Amino acid sequence: LLxxxxxxxxxxxxxxxxxxxxxxxxxxxxxxxxxxxTQAAAYASQIFSGLATSLSSAAASVTSTNGSPTAFEHAQxxxxxxxxxxxxxxGAAYVVTAVAGGGFQPGQVLEGDALSTVEHAxxxxxxxxxxxxxxxxxxxxxxxxxxVPAGLVIYEQFSLDPYTATPVTTGKPFEQLxxxxxxxxxxxxxxxxxxxxxxxxLTGPVARATVTVGSSDWTIVAxxxxxxxxxxxxxxxxxxxxxxxxxxLIVGVGxxxxxxxxxxxxxxxxxxxxxxxxxxASLVRRERLSAVGEMATVIGHELRNPLGAAxxxxxxxxxxxxxxxxxELDGYLSRIEMETNRAAALCEDLTAYMxxxxxxxxxxxLGAVVAEVLESTPPPPGIEVTVEGLGVDLAADRAQxxxxxxxxxxxxxxxxxxxxxxxxxxxxxxxxxxxxxxxSGVGIDxxxxxxxxxxxFTTKPTGTGLGLAVVKRFAEGHDGxxxxxxxxxGGARVTIRLPHVTPQATP
Amino acid sequence: MIDGVEVLVLVAxxxxxxxxxxxxxxxxVGYTVTEAQDGEATMAELARTQFHVCVIDExxxxxxxxxxxENLGPKPPPPVIIMASAYDFDLDIWQRLGTxxxxxxxxxxxxxxxxxxxxxxxSLSRATPA
Numbered sequence: 165l166l167x168x169x170x171x172x173x174x175x176x177x178x179x180x181x182x183x184x185x186x187x188x189x190x191x192x193x194x195x196x197x198x199x200x201x202t203q204a205a206a207y208a209s210q211i212f213s214g215l216a217t218s219l220s221s222a223a224a225s226v227t228s229t230n231g232s233p234t235a236f237e238h239a240q241x242x243x244x245x246x247x248x249x250x251x252x253x254x255g256a257a258y259v260v261t262a263v264a265g266g267g268f269q270p271g272q273v274l275e276g277d278a279l280s281t282v283e284h285a286x287x288x289x290x291x292x293x294x295x296x297x298x299x300x301x302x303x304x305x306x307x308x309x310x311x312v313p314a315g316l317v318i319y320e321q322f323s324l325d326p327y328t329a330t331p332v333t334t335g336k337p338f339e340q341l342x343x344x345x346x347x348x349x350x351x352x353x354x355x356x357x358x359x360x361x362x363x364x365x366l367t368g369p370v371a372r373a374t375v376t377v378g379s380s381d382w383t384i385v386a387x388x389x390x391x392x393x394x395x396x397x398x399x400x401x402x403x404x405x406x407x408x409x410x411x412x413l414i415v416g417v418g419x420x421x422x423x424x425x426x427x428x429x430x431x432x433x434x435x436x437x438x439x440x441x442x443x444x445a446s447l448v449r450r451e452r453l454s455a456v457g458e459m460a461t462v463i464g465h466e467l468r469n470p471l472g473a474a475x476x477x478x479x480x481x482x483x484x485x486x487x488x489x490x491x492e493l494d495g496y497l498s499r500i501e502m503e504t505n506r507a508a509a510l511c512e513d514l515t516a517y518m519x520x521x522x523x524x525x526x527x528x529x530l531g532a533v534v535a536e537v538l539e540s541t542p543p544p545p546g547i548e549v550t551v552e553g554l555g556v557d558l559a560a561d562r563a564q565x566x567x568x569x570x571x572x573x574x575x576x577x578x579x580x581x582x583x584x585x586x587x588x589x590x591x592x593x594x595x596x597x598x599x600x601x602x603x604s605g606v607g608i609d610x611x612x613x614x615x616x617x618x619x620x621f622t623t624k625p626t627g628t629g630l631g632l633a634v635v636k637r638f639a640e641g642h643d644g645x646x647x648x649x650x651x652x653x654g655g656a657r658v659t660i661r662l663p664h665v666t667p668q669a670t671p
Numbered sequence: 672m673i674d675g676v677e678v679l680v681l682v683a684x685x686x687x688x689x690x691x692x693x694x695x696x697x698x699x700v701g702y703t704v705t706e707a708q709d710g711e712a713t714m715a716e717l718a719r720t721q722f723h724v725c726v727i728d729e730x731x732x733x734x735x736x737x738x739x740x741e742n743l744g745p746k747p748p749p750p751v752i753i754m755a756s757a758y759d760f761d762l763d764i765w766q767r768l769g770t771x772x773x774x775x776x777x778x779x780x781x782x783x784x785x786x787x788x789x790x791x792x793x794s795l796s797r798a799t800p801a
Binding site: 468469470471472473474475476477479480483508539563 | 689692
């Protein structure tokens with residue numbers, strides 16, 4: 165969203181910049197065009213002022229010969245497009261007295277545009293109507309008294325193809341311009357005199373300027389052939405626009421990229437933070453465990469002797485009571501024995517978990533170990549234990565193995581309050597010996613399977629949560645593993661995998 | 672008396688409860704039991720009497736069980752040693768003592784295990800010519 169709005173803002177800024185820059189360059193362009201056009205007009209005016217001079221000198225020679233037509237006879241050859249006439253006013257009519265150039269005869273009465281031109285002739289040169297017949301364009305000029313004797317007028321006209329280059333349109337100011345020169349009156353194709361463009365009217369930004377021809381005003385219209393302020397300046401605004409839009413795009417993409425990166429970084433940071441929190445929590449727990457563990461070890465150690473004594477004394481008491489008349493006493497003693505054993509097992513777990521020691525690996529008889537465990541922790545009524553494959557070749561720390569099997573079997577007992585089958589299996593595969601204890605209880609929640617192996621994690625209302633943790637620690641001490649899952653029957657199945665060690669000579 | 676023969680057993684443990692109850696169990700089985708409550712007393716008893724079997728605690732005041740075993744001379748033939756160990760005895764000790772200890776039993780030692788171990792040790796001791 166941020167990137168989109170930045171792109172929009174930058175795009176708007178570049179469009180506005182484009183507008184401002186364009187109007188600025190347009191204004192400059194127009195000013196330059198106008199200035200060039202005015203210059204062109206001045207140049208044209210200068211050329212036509214030369215015409216006025218030539219007519220004036222003709223008038224002077226007429227005056228000096230007192231109106232004699234001879235002054236004209238050698239002025240122009242009969243084939244020239246330039247025609248000069250000496251006209252005498254006779255009543256209301258103007259009659260040609262002398263001709264230089266072709267198209268007119270002495271004695272001819274003037275009419276049309278020629279007539280309307282000479283009618284207005286005065287001391288100063290005037291331009292008559294310009295007319296373009298589609299092929300040739302004709303311009304007319306006249307000068308009258310007092311430049312020439314009274315009753316006389318000098319008339320001049322010339323015709324040209326307006327699209328052919330003339331001195332008027334090849335001068336310096338015209339190089340950069342397309343121009344059209346129109347006679348007096350409305351700007352129209354009909355009074356076009358010359359043009360440097362074959363397509364009229366001129367389109368685009370145009371400039372106009374007045375060309376002074378004697379006492380008449382002609383109009384020059386111009387457009388620029390190329391941008392007068394230079395191609396780059398002219399296109400700078402569009403370049404600016406394109407660059408601006410491009411920049412907006414780049415910035416937008418950049419921002420989007422950065423935003424993505426930031427989101428990614430935030431994700432990573434969140435993840436790391438989570439990991440750190442987890443690690444910290446684990447550290448705190450371990451710290452607490454270690455404090456609890458110290459205490460537990462001391463207590464476990466100190467309780468071992470009194471418990472051992474109690475177990476011994478119970479044994480003695482039971483032997484002393486072979487002949488008695490209180491049948492319930494046997495039950496009580498069994499119960500005391502069981503509870504004391506439980507307490508002893510707890511002490512084992514506590515001290516065993518907290519004290520790390522290298523396992524003492526020696527070849528052993530798994531069947532004997534399991535039998536020993538079953539004897540010291542016999543199955544409660546209703547639980548049937550079956551063993552299988554216990555003849556497997558195994559080397560391990562006997563005491564640790566006894567405790568591992570004890571813990572697994574005790575857990576299994578507790579998982580089956582209503583009794584059922586319990587299987588203890590030994591097998592060998594891939595250089596590992598597997599000892600599996602599978603109960604027929606309700607099984608475990610797979611979600612907590614891993615946690616079951618953590619110390620002090622328990623799902624039982626009464627339990628230290630150390631049993632499986634001890635199994636795990638011992639198994640790992642043997643470079644083995646423990647896994648817990650639900651068996652095909654739905655009950656929990658715990659597997660201890662210990663590397664198969666080639667029996668060595670006991671040190 | 673075991674099978675009509677007197678078998679002498681020394682029980683060394685600084686914990687009165689353990690020592691007395693262990694001795695009582697062995698006496699009930701038929702052994703002739705002497706008690707010692709620390710390492711030095713154990714050494715004194717061993718010097719005075721030639722026991723067949725010695726059940727000795729790994730940890731005792733004055734001199735621990737390990738040192739006692741290490742100080743036993745080759746003659747007269749020493750008793751067969753059963754060492755009751757705290758769970759966490761380490762491999763070094765095991766290796767150092769080697770075959771001089773017949774059996775390591777983790778504490779608390781269940782009475783049945785104790786009885787069986789002592790019986791084995793006794794038969795081993797009696798098989799060895801004095």
